Amino acid sequence: MALSTEDIKKIAHLARIEVSDSDAAATLSKLTGILGLIEQMQAVNTDGIVPMSHSQDVVQRLRDDVVTKTNQREAFQKISPAIGNGSEARAVDGGLYLVPKVIE
Amino acid sequence: MEWEVVIGLETHTQLRTNTKIFSGASTTYGAEPNTQACEVSIALPGVLPVLNKEAVNCAIKFGLAVNAEIAPRSVFARKNYFYPDLPKGYQISQYELPIVGKGAMTIQVPAVGKNAAYEKVINITRAHLEEDAGKSVHGAVEGMSGIDLNRAGTPLLEIVTEPDMRSAAEAAAYAKKLHELVQWIGICDGNMQEGSFRCDVNVSVRPKGTEKLGTRREIKNLNSFKFMQQAIEYETRWQIETLEDGGTIQQATVLFNPDTGETRAMRSKEEANDYRYFPDPDLLPLAITEADKARVSAQMPELPEAMKLRFETQFGLTSYDAASLTASRELAQYFVEMIDAGADAKPAANWVMGAISAKLNAEEKTLAESPVNSVSLASLLKRIADNTISNNAAKQVFEAMWNGEGEVDAIIDAKGLKQVSDTGAIEAIIDEVLAANAAMVEEFKAGKEKAFNALVGQAMKASKGKANPAQVNDLLKKKLGA
Incomplete structure (x- = not known):
């Protein structure tokens, strides 16, 4: 599968990573290399083999449905990043974490 | 198209x-x-x-x-x-x-x-x-x-x-x-x-x-x-x-x-x-x-489909009635409690889907908020079944129960709704009615079936609704030689 610089830009955007035009070319060749490796692996016959979803051959341990967490809002909100300018900047309001306005 | x-x-x-x-x-x-x-x-x-x-x-x-x-x-x-x-x-x-x-x-x-x-x-x-x-x-x-x-x-x-x-x-x-x-x-x-x-x-x-x-x-x-x-x-x-x-x-x-x-x-x-x-x-x-799966299955309640089929076979309810009663677990539970308290299935189903549903709808209440619980309603149905009250009187008793006026027997006594099932008393009433409505009796004898119902109505009225309608029917038939 051949990737284009367009694809690189789209993938970067989906991951919210900034990739400059000059970096895009280098990233393109690295990613193409990875895809080449995957193509090589895809050539192996895997008929009848269950796809592996985890590197360890064990199953998920389950937790009892009992409340174990206490309210640590104050501690968490002390370290939450402030937004806004200078003295206006703040991280929380009325217990809510603040982020730049998002509207659909 | x-x-x-x-x-x-x-x-x-x-x-x-x-x-x-x-x-x-x-x-x-x-x-x-x-x-x-x-x-x-x-x-x-x-x-x-x-x-x-x-x-x-x-x-x-x-x-x-x-x-x-x-x-x-x-x-x-x-x-x-x-x-x-x-x-x-x-x-x-x-x-x-x-x-x-x-x-x-x-x-x-x-x-x-x-x-x-x-x-x-x-x-x-x-x-x-x-x-x-x-x-x-x-x-x-x-x-x-x-x-x-x-x-x-x-x-x-x-x-x-x-x-x-x-x-x-x-x-x-x-x-x-x-x-x-x-x-x-x-x-x-x-x-x-x-x-x-x-x-x-x-x-x-x-x-x-x-x-x-x-x-x-x-x-x-x-x-x-x-x-x-x-x-x-x-x-x-x-x-x-x-x-x-x-x-x-x-x-x-x-x-x-x-x-x-x-x-x-x-x-x-x-x-x-x-x-x-x-x-x-x-x-x-x-x-x-x-x-x-087996462990979880053991904790599962009877499912609505299974309960519906059971209601049909065990109680002889129609598919429609059984489906209505199993529309919610709350409703099904209420019905089952009535049966457990000794009510007959068919009238219990009718009362739950009729009187109770109508009241709940009118007052926008849930079944849990019903002032009449399953056991009280079952005792009302028992009083109909044992001929203590007529169906019509039961409606009045239900109304009173809904308004919080007390339990079934107390309401029946207080309102004097006890049905008259004493043959002698009913016969006396019928005799009076027949004497007072000679014209109707003639009509009936001339072949007018409707006149019979009118006479039953008169007898019920004369008893202030308290006479047992089935007995009135039987005795009237006997008297008229029908």
């Missing part, structure tokens, strides 16, 4: 657990913002998810209830997208290997106008476990949005159907049945106002008689059955009009506005659905054994 609408539903049911799906934080609704948002809920670096056993049990219960395949091995995946109420940058969900596979549900579609009621099987494609996101609060602070992560990590079971529904009425009937079922088996509180049960509806249209599905639009987050029906009806009309005007339908997510009754497209960003799913390396595959 005649068009056909094709509908499939995706329903998010919040599971009734004490804690979140991947952490021990409480899921109680309505807490102060972020007081139930632990380090896993807010996605601090280095935290790891640990799966809640009860969430898994809920999913198994649902699978058993719809006769579905339950995967011996299922896998959690990351669904990647960015939104502030999703602090990890991905939602843990299930993609290729969901916990619940194909199943089916039978729905009852009510009669509308000249179209009779009918049953239909709706196929379930899958149901998978996932975590809920937090909530965004807009407008509290100028230029900013506030984030409450109390809901983040609440367990959800997303239930997906095949595109099997062909009308808004079928979609609503399915949604109602599912809503009742998840409450019946105790996995969801069903509270739609609090968002415990949310439906996304996929709608497309195609020329009737063709196979190929049209392009669908998805109506998001419907939280009332009424709105669902309105939204589907509007969306269907809109799609048909668009196509008939020569336009095309673009795949889109739409929102329903209850004020205008219209749907409108929400986002059309081409990358919106590029979620780049991959298996979550933080979670191992979930294994469910036959023993697990």
Whole structure:
């Protein structure tokens, strides 16, 4: 599968990573290399083999449905990043974490 | 051209657990913002998810209830997208290997106008476990949005159907049945106002008689059955009009506005659905054994379908009556309690679906709020069965019970409603009536059947409604030599 610089830009955007035009070319060749490796692996016959979803051959341990967490809002909100300018900047309001306005 | 609408539903049911799906934080609704948002809920670096056993049990219960395949091995995946109420940058969900596979549900579609009621099987494609996101609060602070992560990590079971529904009425009937079922088996509180049960509806249209599905639009987050029906009806009309005007339908997510009754497209960003799913390396595959299934199965209540059949065979109820009584677990329970208290099945069914339902509807009450409980109603029916009171008198007693005037026998005494079953007393009344209505007696003897009923009426009236109607009938027949 051949990737284009367009694809690189789209993938970067989906991951919210900034990739400059000059970096895009280098990233393109690295990613193409990875895809080449995957193509090589895809050539192996895997008929009848269950796809592996985890590197360890064990199953998920389950937790009892009992409340174990206490309210640590104050501690968490002390370290939450402030937004806004200078003295206006703040991280929380009325217990809510603040982020730049998002509207659909 | 005649068009056909094709509908499939995706329903998010919040599971009734004490804690979140991947952490021990409480899921109680309505807490102060972020007081139930632990380090896993807010996605601090280095935290790891640990799966809640009860969430898994809920999913198994649902699978058993719809006769579905339950995967011996299922896998959690990351669904990647960015939104502030999703602090990890991905939602843990299930993609290729969901916990619940194909199943089916039978729905009852009510009669509308000249179209009779009918049953239909709706196929379930899958149901998978996932975590809920937090909530965004807009407008509290100028230029900013506030984030409450109390809901983040609440367990959800997303239930997906095949595109099997062909009308808004079928979609609503399915949604109602599912809503009742998840409450019946105790996995969801069903509270739609609090968002415990949310439906996304996929709608497309195609020329009737063709196979190929049209392009669908998805109506998001419907939280009332009424709105669902309105939204589907509007969306269907809109799609048909668009196509008939020569336009095309673009795949889109739409929102329903209850004020205008219209749907409108929400986002059309081409990358919106590029979620780049991959298996979550933080979670191992979930294994469910036959023993697990058997253990959960043992905790399951009798299912509505099974109970309906039992009511038909055990009590001789009609299919319609049995279906009505098992429409909710609460109602079925009330009926069973009446039987246990000694009431006969058929009259019990009639009173529950008649008098009780009418009162509850009129006063917008739930069965739990009924002033007349199952045991009291059963004792009223016993007084009808043992001829203490007539059916008509029972209606007055019921009314009084509903208004809190006391228990059955006390009300019968206080109102003097005891039926007269003493043959001598009734005979005396009939003699008087016959003497006073000689003309009617002549009419009856001349062959007018109606005159007989009129005489029964007169006798009942003379007894102030207290005479046992069956006895009046018999004695009158005897006297008239009929």
